[in-house]
Amino acid sequence: MPLAAFNPFTFKDYLNLPDNTNIQVIDGVPYNMSPSPSRIHQKLIVELVTIINNHLKANKLPCEVYSSPLDVIFINEGEDIYSSKNIVQPDLFVVCDKSKLTDKGIVGSPDFIIEIVSPSSAAIDYVKKLNLYNQFKVKEYWIINPNTFKILVYKLQGNNEYAEPEQFTFDDKLKIEFLNLIIDFKPIKEGVINA
Template identity: 45%
Template structure:
């Protein structure tokens, strides 16, 4: 949810706000967004997905990072500052790492929905990730035990690649051979 709609917040002010806050704050072109504290189920799903991605990528050139870890989206074609904290990021281009964040565009991002921030992940971040060229975007909904996978097409638009609810397996298009079992991911 956006903290302020009425005025522009400079990048410097954003960093000051973060220093004084325990909240997870994101910054998209002058608007500060606050992420809610994750639920127990959210954390279980995140932990299981992290294990799945991490084990799959053990001998791969890509790495998996989980929140809280800043991703500063950067593209030569796009102006503005976007600092997001995805639940999971799979990063294959190692050139963007700094001591405190990654600057660039991850290959794959996973967001796990919470009741209070669904529109942020389903609309704002979906459009943002598509615009920046994140090749694959997973939206995980622990409230209805579903996973939707979007893949960037040749026109630079997201197409729904897979959607599953309750049980079955969801696969990645860009991580050839990677899949997750929904019953394992959403088990209580």
């Protein structure tokens, strides 16, 4: 649910918020973030960050993996960083262009993003962030639902738009195409259930 209307809310406004304010901004509208993710949510992030980071190091890939809370600032043409109206904190993301790494966060599109759905974030993850990540050409966007053990995978096509999502479960193996990394979700599911 949107906070009180600010027209439009920018990164400059965001920087002036009190330190304990947890919001994301999409199209100039600030949204409250969930106070604290569930234990399963956090366990999934730790497992996935570990798998991806190990793959990046083992293959000496020039990419880095990050998890929330770290700001990703999307900038429209003609904007500077302070006038950006899109500041989010994806659950997990990979950046391969080191020029996007700044002290303020990541400026520009990550190559890969995962959002792990919580009841309070579903509408934002499935709709608003999907549209935002498509607009800013994130190569792959995965939406993981730990309650249903389902995963939606969106990939940019030749027309720079997401195709219909591929649908998977935690019994499947998924491939992050541009990293040539296959992730087997079955042991992840077992680790989460038995944790």
